[in-house]
Amino acid sequence: MTNLGDLEIFARVVSSGSMSAAGRALGFSPAVISKRIKRLEDRLGTRLLQRTTRQISLTEAGQGFYDRVLGILTGIEEAEAYASGRSSQAQGVLRISAPTSFGRMHIAPHLTGFMKDHLDLKLHIVLTDDFTDIVAEGFDMAVRIGELTDSSLVARKLAPVRRLLCASPDYVARNGAPNEIGDLARHFCLPAHNNDNWKLEGPEGSLVWHPEGPLVTNSSEIVRAAVIAGAGIALRSTWDIGPELRSGQLVQVLPQWEGSKNLTLSAVYPSRQFLPAKVRLFIDYLAALYGPVPYWEQ
Amino acid sequence: MTNLGDLEIFARVVSSGSMSAAGRALGFSPAVISKRIKRLEDRLGTRLLQRTTRQISLTEAGQGFYDRVLGILTGIEEAEAYASGRSSQAQGVLRISAPTSFGRMHIAPHLTGFMKDHLDLKLHIVLTDDFTDIVAEGFDMAVRIGELTDSSLVARKLAPVRRLLCASPDYVARNGAPNEIGDLARHFCLPAHNNDNWKLEGPEGSLVWHPEGPLVTNSSEIVRAAVIAGAGIALRSTWDIGPELRSGQLVQVLPQWEGSKNLTLSAVYPSRQFLPAKVRLFIDYLAALYGPVPYWEQ
DNA sequence: TTGAGCTTTTCCATTTCGGAAACAATGGCA
DNA sequence: TGCCATTGTTTCCGAAATGGAAAAGCTCAA
Missing domain, CATH: 3.40.190.10 (Periplasmic binding protein-like II)
Structure with a gap:
């Protein structure tokens, strides 16, 4: 039966991308890593790693084997933790x-x-x-x-x-609040950091709105700061802007519309x-x- | 990290109920089995097996550990089979x-x-x-x-x-066929081998009938032979008596009633x-x- | 009470394991 | 283009582990 150490070494080689690195991480010399990978491949009768002296990549068999080995290793970890830690x-x-x-x-x-x-x-x-x-x-x-x-x-x-449309009070004071969904076209909209369309659900069913605005960023935090600063209307999650809504730093607009529920x-x-x-x-x-x-x- | 052989040995000791037997099965001397179980327990810091010199039983920790180890071992088996056999x-x-x-x-x-x-x-x-x-x-x-x-x-x-009520033609010729569910009381009923009640579903909903008859056995085959021989009415699965129904050796009775569908x-x-x-x-x-x-x- | 069968310990031969060094190969960098 | 650092592989050797035989201690059944 396979030596468990071989599996551990194999997993480490894959995750670190090199035998030497795995050796350093596990406290073994490169020679040992090489020998045990070889032994594992010999027993399985399959090449797991495609290696040039400078780089290592998984074969198809190696990829499938790796997926399984990860599960096995965490399973062993869990079994040991169970028996040791008990209760x-x-x-x-x-x-x-x-x-x-x-x-x-x-x-x-x-x-x-x-x-x-x-x-x-x-x-x-x-x-x-x-x-x-x-x-x-x-x-x-x-x-x-x-x-x-x-x-x-x-x-x-x-x-x-829950995600809802919101803006700062001074933005609303300056630009007015939209009354119906079409009014959004006349407002500054701040797309979410992943730049998605807004999937909204309202009394008339659902629709997809493509927000256009002056700010595009990959940072959710920047969008958040911008809407608080009064830069426009954003679709934000309640976990994100709950306190601001309560403190009045933000107000909900178009309350009949919310982000898609799923x-x-x-x-x-x-x-x-x-x-x-x-x-x-x-x-x-x-x-x-x-x-x-x-x-x-x- | 745990030696995999230890897990294998532990699993075999549990399944065979004794260290010596496990040793014989795996080709090791009893000394080795004992040493490795001890080592495993030492590393886990828990007693896995409660042992008198004559008998072995699992501790609570041992039972949980055993359940997990079985999964791990078959997982390894599968991973190896995958890599070796491929495709x-x-x-x-x-x-x-x-x-x-x-x-x-x-x-x-x-x-x-x-x-x-x-x-x-x-x-x-x-x-x-x-x-x-x-x-x-x-x-x-x-x-x-x-x-x-x-x-x-x-x-x-x-x-x-699908389970339905059936009897042999000569039984029906001798005793008549029941017309409604209550008629079963006047017939010989052959309970299934597990002696369950009959859960029936019909046009009027479902009911539970307690079959009473001259034959009680733990063998499904005996019930089957008895109903074919004309001993009475039985509730049989279609996979069991399909050919007899087709050949006419058995006929369905009370066709509006069938065994519970779940x-x-x-x-x-x-x-x-x-x-x-x-x-x-x-x-x-x-x-x-x-x-x-x-x-x-x- | 005896004996068979079990687990555990001790000691020893064997195998396996890990490391250092030498070697070969590759890719980055000047 | 040529140098060099890094990487994987192989060889050889000391160290550690593994497995077994024998003996001892124990329990249960006859």
Whole structure:
């Protein structure tokens, strides 16, 4: 039967992109890495890595094998954590990927509350707006906003996402508030950072509006600052501008229209038979935190 | 990181119930088994097996660990098979559990057809009417008839199960056919081998009938022979008595009533991210064989 | 009470494993 | 274009691990 170390080494070689780098990471000499990759390939009777002396790439068999090996390794990790930690205590390292803005505003502030209940757990949080492949990147879970489709992942809904049109009071004072959807054409519209069209739902059904405005950016934070500064009308999520709405820094316009409803805030994780306790506990924590009605909606 | 051999040894010790037996099965001396179990426990910091010199039992931690280890081992097996066999060829051993009667009548006759397409595959088929724990018993899949609930398994429907009331023509000639459901009280009823009540559905809704008759047995085959021999009325599946209905050896009675519809013939297998090719191919084969309308219904 | 069968420990031969060094090959950079 | 740093591979050797036989201690059944 395969030596487990070989699988670990193989996975590390793939993720780091080089045998030498894997050797450094794992504390082995390059010679060992080379020998064990070779042994693994010999036993499998297949070439897993296509290598020139300068570069390494996965063969098709290697890619499929790698996908599987990742699952196996985390499975072993989970089994060991279960047996060691027992009684479903969280321990080890919990690796999370989350959207930048949401992570900063609604995850980061609550982390200490979770950590003080789980002293044996280390958190490793990466904020990015790319939809990274969480299993290939080695994340235990991700927080996502959107419509979810990837079938190899399991999603648990954390909260609905409401998006509404808003502007600053002084913008409204200067330009007036739109009364019907067509009025938007006469306003400054601030597209979202991903530059999407606005999918709106209203009393007359749904429509797609293509926002045109003076500002295009890839940063959600800049759009946010711009609309608060009075630059125009934006379609923002309630989790993003809830406090500003309450404080009066922003007001809702065209309240009969809202962003398309099939967006959700979700926790996603690889589908496995045994969910690590650390992942389950953290998702439970977030779900309890955001509740049936999130605090930013109240 | 854990040595994979330790996990394999641990799993074998649990399944065989003794270290010595595991040693014999794996070709190791008892000394080695003992040492490696001890090492595994030391690293996990938990006792996995409670042992008296004469007997071995799993601790709670050991049970949970064992469940996980089984999944890991089959995962590795699948990963290796994938890389070695490539292009999703079936190979290795496919272990199947199936109901005795159905297996004999509707699986066994078709096995050669499957085997000739997959020469590298060995089949290992166990017929039993117990609902065995397929993952603990080391089966890759099972064919089941019934209502399915086990959440740790995935079920794929192969065919609907129709059950209807029938008797032999000479029984009907001697005793007459029942005209309405209440007439059953005046007939010999042959309960199924599991001695269940009959859940029937008819034009007036559903009801539960408690069949009373001269014959009680745990063998489905005996009930089947008895009804053909004219001993009474039985509720039988169409896959069981289809040919007899067609040949006239049996006739349907009370045709407006049928057995409860929420029974299905299904293939079940452990939920895993990667389904072994051998399992997928065999289930596809059965599904194609039984089709949308099974051949025994035509 | 005895004996068979089990687990565990001890000691030893063997195998495996990891590393240093030497070598070959590749791509970046001046 | 030519140099050089980096990478993968091979060889050889010391160190660590693995597996087995034998002995000991224990439990259950006859």
